[in-house]
Amino acid sequence: xxxxxxxxxxxxxxxxxxxxxxxxxxxxxxxxxxxxxxxxxxxxxxxxxxxxxxxxxxxxxxxxxxxxxxxxxxxxxxxxxxxxxxxxxxxxxxxxxxxxxxxxxxxxxxxxxxxxxxxxxxxxxxxxxxxxxxxxxxxxxxxxxxxxxxxxxxxxxxxxxxxxxxxxxxxxxxxxxxxxxxxxxxxxxxxxxxxxxx
Amino acid sequence: xxxxxxxxxxxxxxxxxxxxxxxxxxxxxxxxxxxxxxxxxxxxxxxxxxxxxxxxxxxxxxxxxxxxxxxxxxxxxxxxxxxxxxxxxxxxxxxxxxxxxxxxxxxxxxxxxxxxxxxxxxxxxxxxxxxxxxxxxxxxxxxxxxxxxxxxxxxxxxxxxxxxxxxxxxxxxxxxxxxxxxxxxxxxxxxxxxxxxxxxxxxxxxxxxxxxxxxxxxxxxxxxxxxxxxxxxxxxxxxxxxxxxxxxxxxxxxxxxxxxxxxxxxxxxxxxxxxxxxxxxxxxxxxxxxxxxxxxxxxxxxxxxxxxxxxxxxxxxxxxxxxxxxxxxxxxxxxxxxxxxxxxxxxxxxxxxxxxxxxxxxxxxxxxxxxxxxxxxxxxxxxxxxxxxxxxxxxxxxxxxxxxxxxxxxxxxxxxxxxxxxxxxxxxxxxxxxxxxxxxxxxxxxxxxxxxxxxxxxxxxxxxxxxxxxxxxxxxxx
Numbered sequence: 001x002x003x004x005x006x007x008x009x010x011x012x013x014x015x016x017x018x019x020x021x022x023x024x025x026x027x028x029x030x031x032x033x034x035x036x037x038x039x040x041x042x043x044x045x046x047x048x049x050x051x052x053x054x055x056x057x058x059x060x061x062x063x064x065x066x067x068x069x070x071x072x073x074x075x076x077x078x079x080x081x082x083x084x085x086x087x088x089x090x091x092x093x094x095x096x097x098x099x100x101x102x103x104x105x106x107x108x109x110x111x112x113x114x115x116x117x118x119x120x121x122x123x124x125x126x127x128x129x130x131x132x133x134x135x136x137x138x139x140x141x142x143x144x145x146x147x148x149x150x151x152x153x154x155x156x157x158x159x160x161x162x163x164x165x166x167x168x169x170x171x172x173x174x175x176x177x178x179x180x181x182x183x184x185x186x187x188x189x190x191x192x193x194x195x196x197x198x
Numbered sequence: 199x200x201x202x203x204x205x206x207x208x209x210x211x212x213x214x215x216x217x218x219x220x221x222x223x224x225x226x227x228x229x230x231x232x233x234x235x236x237x238x239x240x241x242x243x244x245x246x247x248x249x250x251x252x253x254x255x256x257x258x259x260x261x262x263x264x265x266x267x268x269x270x271x272x273x274x275x276x277x278x279x280x281x282x283x284x285x286x287x288x289x290x291x292x293x294x295x296x297x298x299x300x301x302x303x304x305x306x307x308x309x310x311x312x313x314x315x316x317x318x319x320x321x322x323x324x325x326x327x328x329x330x331x332x333x334x335x336x337x338x339x340x341x342x343x344x345x346x347x348x349x350x351x352x353x354x355x356x357x358x359x360x361x362x363x364x365x366x367x368x369x370x371x372x373x374x375x376x377x378x379x380x381x382x383x384x385x386x387x388x389x390x391x392x393x394x395x396x397x398x399x400x401x402x403x404x405x406x407x408x409x410x411x412x413x414x415x416x417x418x419x420x421x422x423x424x425x426x427x428x429x430x431x432x433x434x435x436x437x438x439x440x441x442x443x444x445x446x447x448x449x450x451x452x453x454x455x456x457x458x459x460x461x462x463x464x465x466x467x468x469x470x471x472x473x474x475x476x477x478x479x480x481x482x483x484x485x486x487x488x489x490x491x492x493x494x495x496x497x498x499x500x501x502x503x504x505x506x507x508x509x510x511x512x513x514x515x516x517x518x519x520x521x522x523x524x525x526x527x528x529x530x531x532x533x534x535x536x537x538x539x540x541x542x543x544x545x546x547x548x549x550x551x552x553x554x555x556x557x558x559x560x561x562x563x564x565x566x567x568x569x570x571x572x573x574x575x576x577x578x579x580x581x582x583x584x585x586x587x588x589x590x591x592x593x594x595x596x597x598x599x600x601x602x603x604x605x606x607x608x609x610x611x612x613x614x615x616x617x618x619x620x621x622x623x624x625x626x627x628x629x630x631x632x633x634x635x636x637x638x639x640x641x642x643x644x645x646x647x648x649x650x651x652x653x654x655x656x657x658x659x660x661x662x663x664x665x666x667x668x669x670x671x672x673x674x675x676x
Binding site: 016017018020022023026027028030031032033034035045051076077078081082083084085086089104105106107108111112115116163164165166168176177178180181183184186187190191194195196197198 | 213214218219220222224226233234236237240245247262274276277279280283317319320325326327340341342343344345346348349352353354355357359391392395396422425427448452453455456459491512513515516519609610611628630631632633636637
């Protein structure tokens with residue numbers, strides 16, 4: 001997993017609540033056995049006017065010329081709800097998003113982001129509203145500093161919380177499986193005392 | 199100290215809990231399927247790691263299989279490739295697989311419980327968000343992503359942040375004709391679609407205790423639809439009775455030890471939860487979703503809401519967007535909404551009791567000429583039983599299509615998809631935009647209401663049908 005320390009990037013404001021993983025990556029694109037090839041289908045049904053993805057929808061925010069190359073997604077509450085499909089954060093990452101800022105995330109989606117190196121940032125609804133107002137009319141760059149846990153806009157700085165271990169894993173690109181395998185003795189001693197039916 | 203059921207399950211499974219690390223917990227059972235496992239197997243092989251406990255891992259084929267044929271190729275090229283990849287991986291790593299045509303094949307959350315693979319007091323995970331279903335047995339069960347599937351493969355553990363606890367009590371008894379689906383939709387209507395994010399929910403109260411195991415599974419299944427990490431119901435005699443003698447349930451002396459242990463699995467009477475919600479069972483009416491999240495739900499005898507009904511600006515905007523997508527006008531009576539598709543199936547409502555309930559409504563009636571209706575049993579075993587009981591014939595005689603088991607139109611990964619503008623009464627769990635097909639409109643309902651709507655061609659007030667049937671029977675009796 002790629003290490004994350006600091007990132008400055010263009011912000012795309014996706015003004016919708018409860019954006020579910022079916023929207024992020026519809027099921028017809030889940031038939032791959034690899035982790036790549038999902039970015040082109042990100043937000044497919046919103047992004048394209050046709051089923052085959054040939055006609056771009058000019059109304060959709062990510063198709064707007066001013067948000068091309070965006071790497072920070074600003075959105076609203078309960079982002080990533082629904083299916084556990086990790087294909088959703090894979091698609092966001094392959095498209096180019098490194099950071100997602102929302103007032104809340106669905107639990108499984110949040111864990112999936114941490115596990116692949118996307119930084120999910122929770123800010124209050126009031127702050128999110130302010131950020132939407134500042135980004136709706138003009139394109140803006142934010143800088144996210146993981147060590148300081150801050151989001152820096154052109155005019156303000158906002159602090160966010162991240163669990164210490166999540167922060168450590170993102171900063172160091174930790175192979176979480178390898179990390180746990182180093183504790184095999186503890187797993188073995190747990191297994192040795194389990195009841196027969198378990 | 200008094201503890202909740204969740205805290206007891208947590209304590210039994212925690213391997214290491216340190217201040218600067220996310221806690222490590224043991225996973226007793228890992229259920230896998232074709233869609234969310236291939237990349238996990240690939241990484242395991244890439245790192246040259248072993249699969250720690252193949253005997254704790256069970257695989258089935260369900261998400262993208264055809265419901266018309268048991269041939270893998272019938273699923274289409276991409277799906278067939280995923281299914282064959284699962285076959286190869288299971289063979290290579292020594293995992294038991296219930297593939298196409300196997301007597302144990304079925305939707306992962308139908309298959310596990312009916313075989314006795316789902317046991318109280320265990321931690322069960324699967325790369326599928328409806329894993330909460332297994333919480334009906336007092337198991338801590340939740341959905342995981344593919345990186346976590348890989349972590350479980352290699353270590354039989356997961357790193358998990360401890361959740362907050364919510365107690366949802368449904369007091370008293372529901373009225374006749376009110377199903378488990380109505381109970382859970384009514385709960386989601388109260389909490390909203392993210393009301394339990396960060397929580398593990400425990401359902402309790404008389405109305406919950408009176409539910410059968412299959413009904414409890416329907417309730418726990420939709421825990422994720424209001425954001426809960428997992429849903430739990432304390433195991434009791436109903437649970438033990440259901441599990442006794444199942445193929446994979448403990449046997450003999452171990453069974454007795456297990457039951458003794460499971461009887462301890464309940465929240466202490468004075469345990470403190472982080473949050474509480476109480477519903478009066480007799481207030482719960484037949485539910486229908488009108489929007490594009492499960493929380494956008496109302497009673498069948500109500501009308502489509504208006505954006506002005508919502509004081510929260512985000513909810514108001516969501517209502518406007520949902521009405522537009524759903525092609526609905528505020529103020530329309532729910533019973534005036536015409537449908538052209540019906541889907542009875544999914545891990546929420548495809549068990550034998552669901553099919554009995556739907557068949558009892560369909561018996562002797564005909565599906566409306568404007569409606570295409572399919573019934574998809576949850577597993578091969580459910581299919582066999584429904585055929586033996588004559589339910590399948592009842593459906594066929596009434597004009598429903600009777601299909602082979604699988605996830606089918608719940609998520610439309612196979613060819614069971616709706617087309618643009620279709621309006622479907624569905625017994626599944628999600629009414630998201632495009633969930634059942636691009637541009638399609640889903641209304642979540644109980645099996646009873648799905649069957650009744652198939653016949654009428656629009657939503658109907660079941661209490662009126664029941665009253666009419668009773669009057670009819672009384673007349674015939676006279």
